[in-house]
Amino acid sequence: MTDKVINFMGARKIAAAFSIALILISIGSLIGKGLNFGLDFTGGTLVEVVYDEAQPLSSIRQTLADAGYADAVVVFFGSDTDVLVRLPQGMSPELGETILGVLTDAAGVGVELRRIEFVGPQVGEELREQGGLAILLALIVVLIYISMRFQFKFAAGAVIALVHDVIIVLGAFSLFSIDFDLTVLAALLAVIGYSLNDTIVVSDRIRENFRKLRKIPSIDVLNVSLTETLGRTLVTSLTTLLVLLALFFVGGEMIRSFAEALIIGIVVGTYSSMYVAANFMLAMGISQEDLIIPEKEGEPIDDLP
Structure with a gap:
């Protein structure tokens, strides 16, 4: 077990307020300004x-x-x-x-x-509809997959985190009037995949620790799990960001919007994998009883020092 456990969940209320504020700003901008659709969508x-x-x-x-x-x-x-x-x-x-x-x-x-x-405008309208359906289908598949692999509370937390990420990326594009074209739609799907990968890694560690640390509160299990996966999460995010920054600055106009969407998505996705998904699971009352394997006689039980 990690010697020093970071109290991530101690700031869960602040994180929840921050996320809600970002989502409200994003939705407000999407309703008020809308997206600056490129020719791919408008014709x-x-x-x-x-x-x-x-x-x-x-x-x-x-x-x-x-x-x-x-x-x-x-x-x-x-x-x-x-x-x-x-x-x-x-x-x-x-x-x-x-x-x-x-x-x-x-x-x-x-x-x-x-x-x-x-x-043509007809093609653009079809692309908008198909793009929205692609994102919706991705979220449904994620919900089913994580429910089967882990448990429904994990799946709900993961989907909430993904919806959180997509709304904020869309809100940023609306707020700053950045062109939204097919490359950005592809980036949104990539953000869903990236954020899901992070969330699954964290969820796997949470499940493992719930089965090992049977005598400590759920909030402490989450803190231990997030602390143990923090290094991996940050290294993955930083190395990915380095590549995206190179694409943004020297990749040319054609893929700049793609790079912008992924940069925003990686930053928000890293945050959501540590706070939004875990926070939502805690709010749903995740506990050892949801995942625990019946204890065998004589099996050692870990605990916090």
Whole structure:
């Protein structure tokens, strides 16, 4: 057993208040602002052009606004000469050449049309529905799996932790108006997998300690279990974050939203695996009786020193 036990559950009320506050802020932002859906979900046209010389984005936006494309979204795409233009208008055979002509005339330098892509609104609506169903199905499968492997109170705690993580990641994207596209949806599913892995490791240790430490309160069993898994949890999270930070800073615009979603998810998931799931299990009255194996005669029983 760990020599020094950290009293994680001593701060459970503060942690619960913190989580509730984050969830309320996230839900409020989702209701008030909504998500800034990318073209994958809303439909529209994406045009990528490359300039011979770097141009200020403000100048490009003004040029497009003067040409009747005031709602165009203009961002750099990997370098200060590679520009991505997102338009809510449907694609026509002439649209790419029209945009190219407008930008070339205003810039006075060479501009190359690299690609033009179109997503119809019907496809975007289907992607939203299927993405939501994918997340819901993942949570249901998690509930069934952990109920079979551990016990229902463990499963309920794990699912609450996963819902907590997903809502906060969505809330952060809504609050800061970060583009929500298919890469972010993939990141959300990855966050569910990562957070679930952490929660299962902690749950496995809790189950093991409930069977070993039969004469101590449930809150102490949770503290021992969280302390024993703390090192593994932090090392895994930090090494994963290093990779994600590299993707965020040097991976380019295409996967930046993906990296942002995972960075937020890893931080929140690490916190929830230590506090939200265990806190909820304690609130449901988890005890030795839920998991204990009948004691054999002569079997040694561990206890806190």
